Amino acid sequence: MKKKMKKNKLLLTLVVGAIFGMIFCAGIIYAQGDYTENYVENDGITRVIDTATKNDTRAISVKITTTLPPEPEQLPIYYVIDVSVDKDKAISIAKKFNFDVGPKIIAYPVQPEKALSPLKTKYLFKNEPYYLEIDTSSNAITYANKDKMMKISDNLPSESDAIKIAQNFLKRYGISINNATIETETIYLNKLDTSTNEILDKQPMMVQVRFKRNVDGMSVVGPGGKIIVAIGDDDEPVYFFKNWRTIESAGAADIIPLSAAIEKLKRLEVKDVPVTPLNSIEVIGIKIGYYEDIPSEEQTNYKPVWVFDVKTPASTETIQLCVDATI
Numbered sequence: 001m002k003k004k005m006k007k008n009k010l011l012l013t014l015v016v017g018a019i020f021g022m023i024f025c026a027g028i029i030y031a032q033g034d035y036t037e038n039y040v041e042n043d044g045i046t047r048v049i050d051t052a053t054k055n056d057t058r059a060i061s062v063k064i065t066t067t068l069p070p071e072p073e074q075l076p077i078y079y080v081i082d083v084s085v086d087k088d089k090a091i092s093i094a095k096k097f098n099f100d101v102g103p104k105i106i107a108y109p110v111q112p113e114k115a116l117s118p119l120k121t122k123y124l125f126k127n128e129p130y131y132l133e134i135d136t137s138s139n140a141i142t143y144a145n146k147d148k149m150m151k152i153s154d155n156l157p158s159e160s161d162a163i164k165i166a167q168n169f170l171k172r173y174g175i176s177i178n179n180a181t182i183e184t185e186t187i188y189l190n191k192l193d194t195s196t197n198e199i200l201d202k203q204p205m206m207v208q209v210r211f212k213r214n215v216d217g218m219s220v221v222g223p224g225g226k227i228i229v230a231i232g233d234d235d236e237p238v239y240f241f242k243n244w245r246t247i248e249s250a251g252a253a254d255i256i257p258l259s260a261a262i263e264k265l266k267r268l269e270v271k272d273v274p275v276t277p278l279n280s281i282e283v284i285g286i287k288i289g290y291y292e293d294i295p296s297e298e299q300t301n302y303k304p305v306w307v308f309d310v311k312t313p314a315s316t317e318t319i320q321l322c323v324d325a326t327i
Contacts, residue, residue, distance in 0.1 A: 059266040061280035069286050072255050076216055077326070078247035078290075078302035083139040090123040090134045096173050097132050097143055099125040110296050120296040138224075140295030143240040145232075152189060152203040153233045159184035159207055166209035166229035169237045177227060177244075180211040181219070187230070206230040206238060213244060215290045221307050221322055222271060224292025224299070243295050247302050254327040258286070261306035264323045271305065271322040276314055284318065285309030291322055 085093075090103055103123035111117040125132040129147035134140070157165060162184055170177065188202040213225035220226075223243065230239035264270070268278070271291055291305045304325040309318050 060268060060278050062262060062266055062283060063280070064262075064283040064286075066284050066286060068258060069288065071258050072288065074252045075255055075288065075304045075325075077250050077253045077304070078215070079250045080299050080301055081246040081248055083246055085123070085134055085136045085139050087123065090125075090136075093134060093141065094123075094125045094132055097125075097130075099127050099130075099132055101125065101127065103134075108296075135295040137298045138243065138245060138295045140224075140243040141240070145236070145238045148232050148236065148238045149230070150189075150205060151232070153205055155233045156186070156204050156207055157231055157235050159186065161235070162207040162209050162231045165231050165235050165237065166211075169229050169240070170227070175227070175242065177211050179214040180227075181214060183210045183212060184208065185210070206232045208239075213292070215247070215302065218304075219287070219289040219307070220292050220302075221289045221305065221320060222291045223294045225290070243292065245292060245299060245302075250301065253303060255288075255304060255325050256306075256327055258306065261323045261325060265306075265308055265321060268321075269323060271324075274312075274319065274321075276312070278312055281310040281312055281321075283308050283310050288325060289322075 087103065087105075094103065103125050106122050106124050107119045108122065109117035110120055121136045123134045123136070125134075129145050131144060131146060133142040156162075163182055185208045186204055187206045187208055189205055190199050191201040192198065193200055208228060208230045211227040211229075213220035225244060226241075227244055228239070228241040229237050232238035265281075265283075285308070287307050288304055289307045290302050292302070293299045305322040306325045308321045308323070310321055311318055
């Protein structure tokens with residue numbers, strides 16, 4: 001009689017965080033403090049909001065366990081300056097990164113899952129193993145050494161040294177950054193037991209430095225408003241991503257009350273709807289910020305959003321849900 005052997009299912013996973021710049025607002029992880037100590041009682045907002053049906057739209061249950069921020073009546077708004085990139089400008093940018101060959105013009109659908117999705121254009125430069133992509137709609141840039149970007153590394157810099165290396169990299173290519181918050185993260189290749197999700201082993205691959213934009217002292221959230229430089233072995237920058245639109249003042253706009261923003265949150269009227277269906281959430285942080293979209297979107301303005309840091313029953317991680325804050 002043969003004995004049945006239970007085999008552990010092992011999986012190698014790349015924990016790459018924001019490595020390709022596609023950090024959607026609903027997927028950014030933030031470390032949160034304990035907000036329950038200063039819990040504010042307000043029957044209209046900080047109670048559990050029951051699941052309800054309004055206008056045939058099913059609402060989710062919202063529990064708020066954080067202190068409430070100030071509610072501004074007005075905030076500045078901004079125009080996004082037209083930065084459409086033509087071929088000559090793309091070639092000029094590519095020369096700074098030592099590409100001396102012409103670009104390949106690539107048309108791609110904004111929503112690949114939809115047959116009638118509008119097409120966008122980007123320029124692709126290759127000089128193996130390096131490549132450079134420039135999005136024509138937003139001037140977003142992606143540069144990488146594909147041979148070294150996803151390799152296990154034996155000689156990574158410290159996270160503090162990685163910041164200096166990233167800053168020197170940006171200075172070398174004439175990229176200036178003002179009003180940014182700097183974050184660092186070491187990226188690992190994890191070996192998982194898929195039956196338990198236990199991490200059995202992990203190997204370092206790169207140190208990622210993120211420069212996250214601030215406007216008027218408020219964070220820019222969403223997939224844009226950030227610059228990423230990843231440092232590999234021997235202090236070499238192996239990946240660079242920039243989605244940082246140029247803006248100018250466009251006056252001010254009235255801001256909706258927080259209670260109205262929570263009503264929108266209940267109906268999931270958010271910038272980036274989570275892929276995983278939600279029935280309930282716990283809000284552990286609330287703030288006002290600005291939203292910058294994915295590179296392929298022709299964003300015309302910067303407007304404030306209410307930003308909710310939330311926990312869901314399906315995950316231990318914190319995500320962000322963003323609601324338009326202007327009237």
